[in-house]
Amino acid sequence: MAPTPSSSSKLSQTHMRTPQSKHRLNFIAKENPPGEHPVEVIGRIRNFPGGGGGGGNQKDETPVSSLHINPVNNTLRVRADVGYKDFSLDGVSSSEEEGLDAFYKKFIESRINGVKMGAKCTIMMYGPTGSGKSHTMFGCSKQPGIVYRSLKGILGDHGEDGVGTFVQVTVLEIYNEEIYDLLPSNGGGGGGFGFGIGWPKGGNGSKASTVKLEVMGKKVKNATFITGNEAGKISKEIQKVEKRRIVKSTLCNERSSRSHCMIILDVPTVGGRLMLVDMAGSENIDQAGQVGFEAKMQTAKINQGNIALKRVVESIANGDSHVPFRDSKLTMLLQDSFEDDQSKILMILCASPDPKEIHKTVCTLEYGAKAKCIIRSSNTLNKDKNEDSSSAVILGSRLAAMDQFIHKLQMEIKLREKEK
Known part of the structure; x- marks a missing residue:
């Protein structure tokens, strides 16, 4: 009954799909060679709601968990009404046993170190x-989440890496199938490319009005970004931006994220890129208690992005000739993450042990099992023709970013000298 195929069944399915596998994404279904698996799937199981991370003090009121975690072989067993379902993942973590610090060190830290060396990771x-x-991504005051720990991992505690390492940060929100810039605009963008260095004088992320953005190809047009080499300062600004994200109380969640949030951290000096995507939770309109046309449409738009991503994963895993990236703004922005041979994807499946959520948990784990089936082929010879030109463009953008950052530091030095 396990939805994740065994190694022998994977091999048999592989031979059946091979004739379909020639398409522009260059993903093929074959026996998985080392280093050719672009998607890793981690299960993150939260504690029971109200349990405070330890299962709660009123043991009699705490339901029996519907999940059994085996961290030794990275498997999850789900107890359903008709029996058990087993899922094999690349890693499994329980928030009751591992806090965000342990989770980051175990599953995230090595990938952040790779970004510092020029790797691309989503x-x-x-x-x-x-x-x-959202808790795993952003955390709380006592336990910083992946976003803030990643910034600290790239830049160090107090920017001790110096001028050699700095980041450019863009924060986007996809709400009702529209893309909004969550950073305050400083008027630095012109000619279709918003280039923001630092913050405008007196700028405050909580007061600035959001700006609707357009997608140009696979990129966002006119997106503002901030630049810096001190993790603490950038973290404080992201905390302001985080509060601007649209949330709403539903019957499923008191603070339900009603939008997909995407934080992009570029490391121009080495060409590294980290994309952090906190997706809005899919939910049933009736279960969420949504009333009114606008509220129901909002939930439908959230589900549209989630379903579109699921279709993309299934299309690539099945070796389809067409992958529907353009079905939603979310999948359009994630296209490079799936297509780029140098990009890796870490998918963190969040689930609840509550037996009432068993159907949602099974659907989530089955989706992750499908993502694990994606295999990426080796580089094609045709790509060599375009490598020189693309490398020149990338190098030019890195140099431009470094020039802008150096100019910013020079202005700060002059300002401090005047103050003295």
């Missing part, structure tokens, strides 16, 4: 509303 949170996605 970390996305997937799961139903109330399963702990």
Whole structure:
């Protein structure tokens, strides 16, 4: 009954799909060679709601968990009404046993170190509303989440890496199938490319009005970004931006994220890129208690992005000739994450052990099992023709970013000299 195929069944399915596998994404279904698996799937199981991370003090009122975690072989067993379902993942973690610090060191830290060396990584949170996605991504005052720990991992505690390492940060919100810039605009963008260095004088992320953005190809047009080499300062600004994200109380979750949030951290000096995606939780309109046309449409739009991503994963895993990236703004922005041979994806499946959530949990884990089936082929010879030109463009953008950052530091030095 396990939805994740065994190694022998994978091999048999592989031979059946091979004739379909020639398409522009260059993903093929074959026996998985080392280093050719672009998607890793981690299960993150939250504690029971109200349990305070330890299962709660009123043991009689705490339901029996519907999940059994085996961290030794990274498997999850789900207890359903008709029996058990087993899922094999790349890693499994329980928030009751491992806090965000241990989770980061175990599953995230090595990937952040890779970004510092020029790697490209996309970390996305997937799961139903109330399963702990936003908490894992952003954390709280006592336990910083992946976003803030990643900034500290790239830049160090106090920017001790100096001028050699700095980041450019863009924060986007996808709400009702529209893309909004969550950073305050400083008027630095012109000619279709918003280039923001630092913050405008007196700028405050909580007061600035949001700006609607357009997608140009696979990129966002006119997106503002901030630049810096001190993790503490950038973290404080992201905390302001985080509060501007649209949330709403539903029957499924008191603070349900009603939008997908995407934080992009570029390291121009080495060409590294980290994309952090906190997806809105999918939920049933009736279960969420949504009333009114606008509220129901909002939930439908959230589900549209989630379903579109699911279709993309299934299309690539099945070796389809067409992958529907353009079905939603979310999948359009994630296209490079799936297509780029150098990009890796870490999918964190968030789930609840509550037996009432068993159907949502099974659907989430089955989706992750499908993502694990994606295999990426080796580089094609045709790509060599375009490598020189693309490398020149990338090098030019890195040099421009470094020039802008150096100019910013020079202005700060002059300002401090005047103050003295």
